[in-house]
Amino acid sequence: MTTxxxxxxxxxxxxxxxxxxxxxxxxxxxxxxxxxxxxxxxxPACLAHIDKVWTDLRPRSTREAMNP
Structure with a gap:
């Protein structure tokens, strides 16, 4: 989707x-x-929801590698 x-x-x-x-x-x-x-x-509502739930922007694999 474009902006x-x-x-x-x-x-x-x-x-x-x-x-x-x-x-x-x-x-x-x-x-x-x-x-x-x-x-x-x-x-706008979807973007606001994402702002609330996506608090760590690192990909899951990066988070897991940094926190074994």
């Missing part, structure tokens, strides 16, 4: 195996390697 899309477009929060988050339009198929996180709403 020039209308903010009222219905979106979902998606997450990959590295626990990285993104916003994806609900009318589009989720790309391979990603799955729905469970939150849906407008793009």
């Amino acid at each position: 020039d899309e209308p903010p009222e477009r219905h979106c979902r929060v998606v997450i990959n195996d590295e626990e990285q988050y993104s916003v994806w339009a609900t009318d589009r198929d989720i790309p391979p390697g990603w799955h729905a996180e469970g939150f849906t709403g407008t793009r």
Whole structure:
């Protein structure tokens, strides 16, 4: 999804195996390697949700390597 899309477009929060988050339009198929996180709403609402839940931006593999 590009940033020039209308903010009222219905979106979902998606997450990959590295626990990285993104916003994806609900009318589009989720790309391979990603799955729905469970939150849906407008793009701004999805971004606000990600701000709350994604507190450590390091990929999961990096976090695990640093904290054995």
